[in-house]
Amino acid sequence: MLRKKRNGNSSIHYRSIFTRLFFGTMAMVVGMMAIAAFFISSQSEAMLNEKTRQQLLDATNTAMQKASSRVHTIESALQSFGSSYKNSKLSNGQMFGILTDIVTANPTISEIQVAKTDGSYLTFPGSPLSSDYDPRKTDWFAGALEKKSTFVSDVFQFSQTEFPKIAVSLPLLNENEESVGVIVAFLSVPKLSEFIGEIRLGDTGYAMIVDRLGKLVAHPDKTYALKRPAMDQLSIVKDMLSGQAGFEQVTLQGAEYYGAYQFDSSLKWGMIVVQSVAEIKREVHTLQLTILAVSIVGIAALAALLYVFVRKIVTPVKEVQQKMSSFSKGELFQTMQVQTNDEIRQLADSFNSMSSQIRSIIGKIQHVIVDVKQVAHHVGNGSRHSHAMQSEVVAVSERLSQEMDQQQLQIEGIHTTMSGITAEISRITESMEAAVLQNHESRKQSVKASASIDALKENMQKISDDMKSSLHAMSAMKDSMVDIRDILHLISQISKRTKLLSFNARIEASRAGQAGLGFGVVADEIRQLSEQTEEATARIEQVIQSGESRMERVSDCLEITDQATISGIHTLHQATDIFQQTVRISEAITTQFETIRELSASIHVQSQSIQERVDTLSLSAQEVVSGTQQAVASNQESLSLSEQFLHDSERLAGIIEDLEQEIRFFRTEEKATA
Incomplete structure (x- = not known):
């Protein structure tokens, strides 16, 4: 009956200890690396998203500073002209020279006009105007006199054939601090779009300007900017016009973008810088593929080292297994000789003592x-x-x-x-x-x-x-x-x-x-x-x-x-x-x-x-x-x-x-x- 049991056990298929040890260790290592890779991948995605957010916020702030700097430069030039006009009598030639210098130094200006309270005006460079044109009826003229400081107007057009403009006006004073006229610099919207087009972020990132009415002012696509589309239905524009500054996701022309926004109450417009979500995801995907490739190479190298290490450990165990197999067949005179000083040596000594008893x-x-x-x-x-x-x-x-x-x-x-x-x-x-x-x-x-x-x-x-x-x-x-x-x-x-x-x-x-x-x-x-x-x-x-x-x-x-x-x-x-x-x-x-x-x-x-x-x-x-x-x-x-x-x-x-x-x-x- 005992012999039958022994013969029955011989039909059991045992897996090699080398196989179990090698693949078990590999499974644990691969699992740990997979968890680490997943964690690194998720963290990298979060880091890239945060990096994109910070880049967009920085780009928005930089673009707004550049736009404000240009306006302030124009304002300083106009103030300098106003000071010269107040302290000395300028001839038309002198005024043309000063105005020429201002236009040359500020390429965004399309023209400059000096309008007096009696209705007369001087334009540089000259442009044809209608005979019934009266500068005193314009918003920029009345706004500068009322505010008694720099006035920035909304986007307007003298006629349907002209490009949209933005007026930056300043009152002219005489020696008695009385208003005698207004000097105004007209900023060309297409030139402002050229300036905005220079601001790029990645392959798909760009900037645009929206006025206080929610209409587009400047855009890298000049043709699209000249159409002056209304954008006040977008949540990002609503938040910007309410005076907030921040970052959120928005849909523009059927595509998803991350956008940062900021509003300048003195200029009466806001700056929005956006970048495509698909581009950000491509960067995340590229980073994840890099992590995956590094993980695969590491696993391959670790498998080779683990194979050599496990084989070195399993060799004495195989010798012990052969002795035990002979002992199970009735060869009681078998003895085990192990050279290592570890647990396998203790097992061999116990086996020899058991065989003798x-x-x-x-x-x-x-x-x-x-x-x-x-x-x-x-x-x-x-x-x-x-x-x-x-x-x-x-x-x-x-x-x-x-x-x-x-x-x-x-x-x-x-x-x-x-x-x-x-x-x-x-x-x-x-x-x-x-x-x-x-x-x-x-x-x-x-x-x-x-x-x-x-x-x-x-x-x-x-x-x-x-x-x-x-x-x-x-x-x-x-x-x-x-x-x-x-x-x-x-x-x-x-x-x-x-x-x-x-x-x-x-x-x-x-x-x-x-x-x-x-x-x-x-x-x-x-x-x-x-x-x-x-x-x-x-x-x-x-x-x-x-x-x-x-x-x-x-x-x-x-x-x-x-x-x-x-x-x-x-x-x-x-x-x-x-x-x-x-x-x-x-x-x-x-x-x-x-x-x-x-x-x-x-x-x-x-x-x-x-x-x-x-x-x-x-x-x-x-x-x-x-x-x-x-x-x-x-x-x-x-x-x-x-x-x-x-x-x-x-x-x-x-x-x-x-x-x-x-x-x-x-x-x-x-x-x-x-």
Whole structure:
């Protein structure tokens, strides 16, 4: 059995320790490098984003300073001209010379104009203007005089054919500090776009200027800048116009940009510097690829060094593995020789000590096996003889027990049947007694119901007689109504004749003249009496008609009630007959129930006697079965002990044989040399 286990283990496929150590270490190193590369990549992306943000902010600040510096340079030149104009009388030639120097020093200026309060002006270099041009009506003229200092205007055009301009104006004062005119320098928007175009950041970064109305002023694309598109719908422009300065992402012409912005309230414009998000991402991607390439090269170099190092460590382990393999095949005289002074050397010393002790133990076991084998042979023979005798006793006891069990089952079946019969008879007797009592009660109730129905029948007969009397009375009332109607007809005729008589009397009174006035009054009274009689007659006739209709409805209801009463009396007669038949049937059933109750009581007494005898027989059988079962149990227990003893002796013999085979597997040094 032990040999089978050893052979079974030989089918297991082990992985090389070199493979596990090398690839495990490589996996950990690669994982750590991957985590580090990911962290460095994410940090580099964040650093590049922060660098881009700072570059854009710096570029915005620089561009704004450059634009402000240009404006301030122009402002200083204008102030210098104003000072010269105030302190000395300049001729036109001198003014042209000074203005020429200012334009030459500031290429952003397209022209300079000196306008006086009387409406006259001088322009350098000259440009055609309309005849109705009056500088005093311009914003830059009024703004400079009102502000009494440098005034920067919004973008404007003299005409549709000219380029947009921005005016930087300054008031001219005389010796008495009175305003006598304004000097203005016009900044060309296209030239300002040229200046903005010089500001570049990377491949896609550029700057642009937006005025306080949110319209584009300067852009590297001059054509696009001249269109003056409105950009106030962009969040970056809204934030800038609110006076803020910062950095955010924005979408321009369908592309994503990072943008930094700043607003100068004195110049009334803001500077925005943007750079493409795609360019920033390309730089991040390039940096990530560089990190990946460096990581791959590092992993390759580390793998080569790790291979040499792990192989140097694993070589002694392989030697130990070979010795252990030979030891597992029974070569107990194997010894291990390791030159290193480490844990493998300690393992080799422990292995040599274990091999020596095992050879000594196996030699002692071989001597003991012979004695144990003889004892196991004698025990096995005695166990087999005892097992045969116990088997015969158990077989006889089991047959006797089976017969007694069958008898006990038969007795229990009889006992159960008798118990069921007794219980059923008891239930039948109880049911009969209850049925007799209920039948007596039912007969009493039937008699009471019959008496109640007789009383009800008499009352219904009285009601029917009263209904007939009411119908006769209603017929008499109808006849009286007819007589009343005739009387009313007679009264109506009398009223009509009285009315006619009154009419005739009225005619006669009118003929009699003054003498017939009293007779006429009597005629009017008679007419009024006749009319009142007719009204009373009409009302009485209506009342009689209403009474007749009500009497007819009452008469119909009484007839219906009389018919229903007659039908109820007929039904009560039928119910009385049925109750009488029920009483007679109930008396007959009661007599039969009493007879059945007497018979079931007699059967119940006899079944109780039979059940007592069966109980006595069952107790006797149970005692016999109990004794038999105890004997069988004792024999079975003895037989099981005998079988266990025989099984143990056979197992001991098998163990000894297996142990002998396993001992033969080992080859000690003495047997090998022999």
